[in-house]
Amino acid sequence: xxxxxxxxxxxxxxxxxxxxxxxxxxxxxxxxxxxxxxxxxxxxxxxxxxxxxxxxxxxxxxxxxxxxxxxxxxxxxxxxxxxxxxxxxxxxxxxxxxxxxxxxxxxxxxxxxxxxxxxxxxxxxxxxxxxxxxxxxxxxxxxxxxxxxxxxxxxxxxxxxxxxxxxxxxxxxxxxxxxxxxxxx
Numbered sequence: 774x775x776x777x778x779x780x781x782x783x784x785x786x787x788x789x790x791x792x793x794x795x796x797x798x799x800x801x802x803x804x805x806x807x808x809x810x811x812x813x814x815x816x817x818x819x820x821x822x823x824x825x826x827x828x829x830x831x832x833x834x835x836x837x838x839x840x841x842x843x844x845x846x847x848x849x850x851x852x853x854x855x856x857x858x859x860x861x862x863x864x865x866x867x868x869x870x871x872x873x874x875x876x877x878x879x880x881x882x883x884x885x886x887x888x889x890x891x892x893x894x895x896x897x898x899x900x901x902x903x904x905x906x907x908x909x910x911x912x913x914x915x916x917x918x919x920x921x922x923x924x925x926x927x928x929x930x931x932x933x934x935x936x937x938x939x940x941x942x943x944x945x946x947x948x949x950x951x952x953x954x955x956x957x958x
Contacts, residue, residue, distance in 0.1 A: 781894025798822075798913050799840040800831060812839075812916040820917060839917055843909030850903025857896025864888025 800808040800822065808831065810824035820831045868885030872878030 781890045781897070796842055796909050796913070798842055798917070801837045801839070802831070802835050803837050805837070812913055814916055815918040817918075841910050841913040841917070843906045843911075843913065846906025847903045847910060848906070850899045850901070850906055853899030853902060854896050855899075857892045857894070857899055860892030860895055861889050862892075864890075864892060 796811055797809045798812050800810070800812075800820065802808065808822060808824060808829075810822040810829070813821045813823050813828070815821060815833075818833055820833065820836065822829050822831055864885040864887070866885075867881050867888060870881050870885075872881050
């Protein structure tokens with residue numbers, strides 16, 4: 774079983790290193806000119822992009838779409854988690870399969886353990902891959918301000934904003950608390 778744990782750890786390292794992802798977004802301008810770079814920040818009018826260690830400004834009104842990095846890596850990580858789950862389930866099924874002799878029962882249990890630990894190792898690699906991928910994707914989306922194109926801005930529905938107001942007052946040496954909730958659309 775000691776060797777199996779090392780094989781699982783090796784699976785995690787191999788999967789995490791094979792499935793790597795760029796941190797550069799692809800910005801497609803209105804004239805279909807692509808710009809590949811890391812989105813550093815944004816404001817309501819511009820995106821600020823690190824383009825080969827040179828800071829460039831891209832006006833929002835010139836942007837057609839943005840392909841943020843990391844989402845593919847995150848989705849692959851989710852698939853690898855599922856694959857690890859399949860291995861673990863197969864291992865549990867093998868352990869429960871009765872053998873025709875005590876030797877075959879031991880083989881089933883040992884093989885089941887190998888499948889379970891391999892599934893755990895593969896699933897762990899998938900978790901790491903998904904976390905890294907979605908972290909890269911989320912950072913890029915936040916830096917861009919989630920405003921990819923004019924059509925995307927128009928599709929965003931306004932979410933209600935909720936504010937809580939509270940206060941207190943003292944009367945007859947007792948403190949009373951009052952509060953109100955305000956919804957804005």
